[in-house]
Amino acid sequence: MVKFRPMAMNKPLNKKFSDLAETMKPSAIRMLLRVTDTPDIISFGGGLPNPDSFPLDEVREIFEEQLKINGKRMLQYGATEGLKTLNIALAKRMKEKENINCSPDEIIQTTGSQEALYMLGKIFANPGEYVISEAPTYTGTITALRASNIRMIGVPMDHDGMIMEKLRETLKKYPNPRFIYVIPNFQNPTGITMSYERRKELLEIASENDLIILEDDPYGNLRFSGEHIPSLKSMDKEGNVVYLGTFSKVLAPGFRLGYVIASKDVIEKLNLAKQALDLASSTISEYIAEGYVTKGYMERQIPKIVSLYRHKRDLMIESFEKYFPEDVEFTRPNGGMFIWVTKKGANTDKLFTKAMEMKVAYVIGSAFYPDEDNHESMRLNFTYSSDENIIEGVKRLSEVLKRYS
Amino acid sequence: MVKFRPMAMNKPLNKKFSDLAETMKPSAIRMLLRVTDTPDIISFGGGLPNPDSFPLDEVREIFEEQLKINGKRMLQYGATEGLKTLNIALAKRMKEKENINCSPDEIIQTTGSQEALYMLGKIFANPGEYVISEAPTYTGTITALRASNIRMIGVPMDHDGMIMEKLRETLKKYPNPRFIYVIPNFQNPTGITMSYERRKELLEIASENDLIILEDDPYGNLRFSGEHIPSLKSMDKEGNVVYLGTFSKVLAPGFRLGYVIASKDVIEKLNLAKQALDLASSTISEYIAEGYVTKGYMERQIPKIVSLYRHKRDLMIESFEKYFPEDVEFTRPNGGMFIWVTKKGANTDKLFTKAMEMKVAYVIGSAFYPDEDNHESMRLNFTYSSDENIIEGVKRLSEVLKRYS
Numbered sequence: 001m002v003k004f005r006p007m008a009m010n011k012p013l014n015k016k017f018s019d020l021a022e023t024m025k026p027s028a029i030r031m032l033l034r035v036t037d038t039p040d041i042i043s044f045g046g047g048l049p050n051p052d053s054f055p056l057d058e059v060r061e062i063f064e065e066q067l068k069i070n071g072k073r074m075l076q077y078g079a080t081e082g083l084k085t086l087n088i089a090l091a092k093r094m095k096e097k098e099n100i101n102c103s104p105d106e107i108i109q110t111t112g113s114q115e116a117l118y119m120l121g122k123i124f125a126n127p128g129e130y131v132i133s134e135a136p137t138y139t140g141t142i143t144a145l146r147a148s149n150i151r152m153i154g155v156p157m158d159h160d161g162m163i164m165e166k167l168r169e170t171l172k173k174y175p176n177p178r179f180i181y182v183i184p185n186f187q188n189p190t191g192i193t194m195s196y197e198r199r200k201e202l203l204e205i206a207s208e209n210d211l212i213i214l215e216d217d218p219y220g221n222l223r224f225s226g227e228h229i230p231s232l233k234s235m236d237k238e239g240n241v242v243y244l245g246t247f248s249k250v251l252a253p254g255f256r257l258g259y260v261i262a263s264k265d266v267i268e269k270l271n272l273a274k275q276a277l278d279l280a281s282s283t284i285s286e287y288i289a290e291g292y293v294t295k296g297y298m299e300r301q302i303p304k305i306v307s308l309y310r311h312k313r314d315l316m317i318e319s320f321e322k323y324f325p326e327d328v329e330f331t332r333p334n335g336g337m338f339i340w341v342t343k344k345g346a347n348t349d350k351l352f353t354k355a356m357e358m359k360v361a362y363v364i365g366s367a368f369y370p371d372e373d374n375h376e377s378m379r380l381n382f383t384y385s386s387d388e389n390i391i392e393g394v395k396r397l398s399e400v401l402k403r404y405s
Numbered sequence: 406m407v408k409f410r411p412m413a414m415n416k417p418l419n420k421k422f423s424d425l426a427e428t429m430k431p432s433a434i435r436m437l438l439r440v441t442d443t444p445d446i447i448s449f450g451g452g453l454p455n456p457d458s459f460p461l462d463e464v465r466e467i468f469e470e471q472l473k474i475n476g477k478r479m480l481q482y483g484a485t486e487g488l489k490t491l492n493i494a495l496a497k498r499m500k501e502k503e504n505i506n507c508s509p510d511e512i513i514q515t516t517g518s519q520e521a522l523y524m525l526g527k528i529f530a531n532p533g534e535y536v537i538s539e540a541p542t543y544t545g546t547i548t549a550l551r552a553s554n555i556r557m558i559g560v561p562m563d564h565d566g567m568i569m570e571k572l573r574e575t576l577k578k579y580p581n582p583r584f585i586y587v588i589p590n591f592q593n594p595t596g597i598t599m600s601y602e603r604r605k606e607l608l609e610i611a612s613e614n615d616l617i618i619l620e621d622d623p624y625g626n627l628r629f630s631g632e633h634i635p636s637l638k639s640m641d642k643e644g645n646v647v648y649l650g651t652f653s654k655v656l657a658p659g660f661r662l663g664y665v666i667a668s669k670d671v672i673e674k675l676n677l678a679k680q681a682l683d684l685a686s687s688t689i690s691e692y693i694a695e696g697y698v699t700k701g702y703m704e705r706q707i708p709k710i711v712s713l714y715r716h717k718r719d720l721m722i723e724s725f726e727k728y729f730p731e732d733v734e735f736t737r738p739n740g741g742m743f744i745w746v747t748k749k750g751a752n753t754d755k756l757f758t759k760a761m762e763m764k765v766a767y768v769i770g771s772a773f774y775p776d777e778d779n780h781e782s783m784r785l786n787f788t789y790s791s792d793e794n795i796i797e798g799v800k801r802l803s804e805v806l807k808r809y810s
Contacts (some may be wrong), residue, residue, distance in 0.1 A: 012644075013645075017528055018583075074659055254481055256684075269429060272430070278683070
């Protein structure tokens with residue numbers, strides 16, 4: 001027996017980091033969320049689902065049942081592409097609900113949509129190359145692509161989504177993007193939905209220019225109002241669209257389950273990338289998700305989530321109308337989790353300190369621009385806060401906007 | 406309502422792949438495992454824990470309990486570095502069991518050790534640079550580093566692990582490896598344990614050359630025989646060692662939970678990398694693992710797993726002694742999951758077809774060499790198969806070795 005072992009130390013190893021590691025900085029959004037994570041602050045900052053939307057009883061029941069029937073398989077390593085019965089159930093649901101035709105082997109499960117975004121960047125773009133996205137766009141995508149040194153070129157939006165004339169102009173200057181990344185439904189951060197006409201035109205442009213479209217659809221099931229608009233994937237006659245879905249907003253984020261629907265050659269490359277990244281997603285998560293879909297619990301839960309979030313959206317919009325100064329503009333999302341608030345001439349980066357003094361938090365708009373070059377807006381989440389806090393938080397924010405901008 | 410939606414298609418997009426995607430090929434091991442996944446084949450190929458080692462009842466109890474107490478937090482997004490109470494429990498256990506001193510914020514949870522290996526490559530090495538490892542070494546590490554275009558230089562082993570003279574020679578030729586990667590306990594694929602003296606010398610060499618050591622320790626808790634040897638991390642006075650642990654072999658792989666212990670600056674870089682890769686690991690997995698550690702179930706389960714695997718190792722070794730031709734050599738691991746079988750002059754790549762005809766499978770030795778330049782060996786897993794299949798499989802393999810090599 002060896003005795004008197006010396007004690008282990010953890011010394012800084014920073015002189016050893018790779019060039020990539022040297023460039024990695026905490027995202028603005030993460031830094032802000034750290035600051036806002038104190039109990040007396042009302043935070044509209046996070047992108048969290050409301051825990052009241054989680055189907056706790058269903059999860060308990062399914063876990064029990066799957067553990068009894070499939071226990072040993074449920075705890076074992078799973079296939080890299082995901083649990084076969086889950087992919088079969090998803091393929092069926094995509095056909096029924098979204099009119100998307102895919103076979104189970106055109107689906108791969110990922111560790112949240114984040115992993116899908118990271119891997120799709122890796123397999124479609126070389127370091128230094130560029131892609132096109134809406135501006136503003138989801139910070140997680142900015143982070144994922146930046147980690148692979150992929151540039152993002154933003155195309156402005158209006159209330160019908162990405163402006164197609166602007167896209168055509170951008171394509172003249174940047175003619176060979178590796179893909180076009182869009183969130184057509186209730187976009188993060190703006191809450192804006194791309195119109196049917198725009199979707200048609202986007203597909204035409206993709207066809208003309210032989211471009212891949214990444215359709216990121218985390219919120220598509222969460223429509224509160226207005227008419228369903230078909231997904232790009234369902235309208236895609238030429239196979240240019242790669243579709244990203246997730247269980248984070250219709251089941252719960254803790255499972256870390258997202259998925260990609262694409263042609264088999266893309267799925268095969270994602271499979272290989274995933275073998276290098278994490279071998280497979282959690283089989284436990286996959287078995288629970290499979291039960292959730294096949295037992296019909298998901299279709300039963302979605303209207304409950306929609307009803308809860310519709311109420312909260314309405315309450316936040318009402319509070320805006322009651323308390324905000326007149327020159328403050330905001331989007332009126334038909335679904336999803338976020339509202340985009342803009343005050344011309346304001347600098348929301350600077351306002352943030354004042355907001356924190358008033359104990360209310362948001363995410364600065366610049367965090368959603370790849371070049372961080374727009375400072376007039378902020379993103380507010382309406383799904384997470386209590387009703388009381390929505391009203392009180394909007395009051396506080398109104399004060400900030402009145403006093404300091 | 407939009408009707409008559411055209412049907413989605415999934416066309417091949419292979420002309421669009423990145424250079425990296427073009428180089429990605431299925432690993433030899435994955436291809437072989439696909440072939441061997443038929444019921445009448447006895448496979449010693451996989452690296453799977455025995456499902457009889459899974460603590461099903463404990464998992465059921467902890468899940469119930471955590472869902473009741475922490476349900477909404479358990480299903481929500483978690484912190485990127487992992488559940489705080491889990492990291493606290495792990496830090497305590499590492500001190501008690503391994504004499505490793507670390508604070509909870511010197512730990513990060515990862516989506517299996519695979520994600521840790523991928524991220525450590527990313528943060529410590531630039532594309533085109535090289536690292537040093539044992540030869541043979543774990544295929545998952547080869548895959549992870551290859552995905553970032555990091556070269557691996559292998560150093561030969563004997564029955565006491567990596568040969569330190571050979572390491573010194575290698576360092577003359579390759580003086581600036583970004584790190585040295587080793588699996589000191591019951592190595593994958595050889596089952597060999599690095600001696601105490603070699604560990605001391607490795608730390609000295611690291612100190613002299615100012616090198617980082619990645620100590621990958623998935624099997625450290627699974628010692629069947631022989632004396633415990635302190636981990637490199639616990640012997641490390643200078644802080645050169647980054648330690649990788651996992652719950653896959655002491656709880657179950659389906660949770661996809663591994664962890665890294667390192668200085669705070671390394672943890673911070675891993676945290677940033679993980680934000681890009683998958684945001685966070687599964688909070689459900691983390692809550693279950695936390696209960697498993699804090700309730701003492703893990704310390705109770707480990708001896709059960711050890712006892713099961715010791716029996717299976719003994720049975721396989723006995724069967725070798727009974728059936729193998731005399732010129733076949735094999736390691737006698739004191740723990741872990743694998744035995745390394747070598748027949749001088751054989752080509753196990755070619756033998757594989759014959760083995761498949763005889764309905765027995767292994768992993769070809771060349772899969773564990775970064776340059777795939779050694780063909781005399783094969784890796785056999787002894788943990789997964791039933792007792793009957795271990796005996797029958799070794800019989801079949803003996804026939805193959807006798808007839809065809």
